[in-house]
Amino acid sequence: MGVTKVLADLRARCPQRPAVGILAFEAAAVMSRLVSLHRSLAEEEVGRLRAGMRAPGVAYLTSKDQVFILRFVGAELVGDLDAAAAAVSRLAPRCRDPLLRAFNRLYADLKAGGVYSFLIDARAAADLDHLGLGSTAKRAERRVRKMEQYVAATSRLYAKMEVLNELEEAEKHAQQ
Incomplete structure (x- = not known):
């Protein structure tokens, strides 16, 4: 029984579910970038950075001026966050949630120091809670772990898709 027959049998037995599109890989890449950014802000990483700044070679x-270097590092982290926010903004129009569709305006407001300037009614302001703004550290860690799980699952999916492509190629060669 060929690979295509096995796939056809699986598709026939599985109920219709939302398809995993190519955007799943882009979303996983964005999540990976955000997880990496979150890890770089951990206390041990900041401590390692401060210790490295005191090294004579680095100073030379x-x-x-450690304050200057910390500002420079902070600007670099904000640049990384801006790049991740731009990627999220590209994905946001595909969301069902109207608040998420307006992510680019929300992020611009947050950077400017405000949150609510583009929100029209109080109900929309209450919806900000489900975005995690003002979350506790524990909730943020939970979200980061969930993103890590999504990234790992997408990575496994990609690896299995590569194996499937190899099997399909081998079957084509065998049929020829």
């Missing part, structure tokens, strides 16, 4: 090559 860059600057002895």
Whole structure:
């Protein structure tokens, strides 16, 4: 029984579910970027950064002004966050939630120091809670772990898709 026959049997037995589209891989890449950014802000990473700044070689090559270096690092992290937010903004129009569809305006407001300037009614402001704004550290960690699980699942899916492609190629060659 060929691979295509097995796949056809599986498709026939499985109920219709939402299909995993190519955007799943892009979303996983964005989540991976956000998880990496979150990890770089952990206390041990910041401590490692401060210890590295005190090294004489680093001071010789860059600057002895630690405040300047920390501002520089902070600007770089904000740049990384902006890049991740731009990627999320590209995905946001496909969301069902109207608040998420307006992510680019929400992010711009957050960067400017406000949150509610583009929201029209109080119900929309109450919906901000489900985005996790003002979350506790424990909730944020839970969200990061969930993103790590999604990234790992997407990575496994990609690996299995590659194996499936190899099997299909082998079957084509065998039939020829």
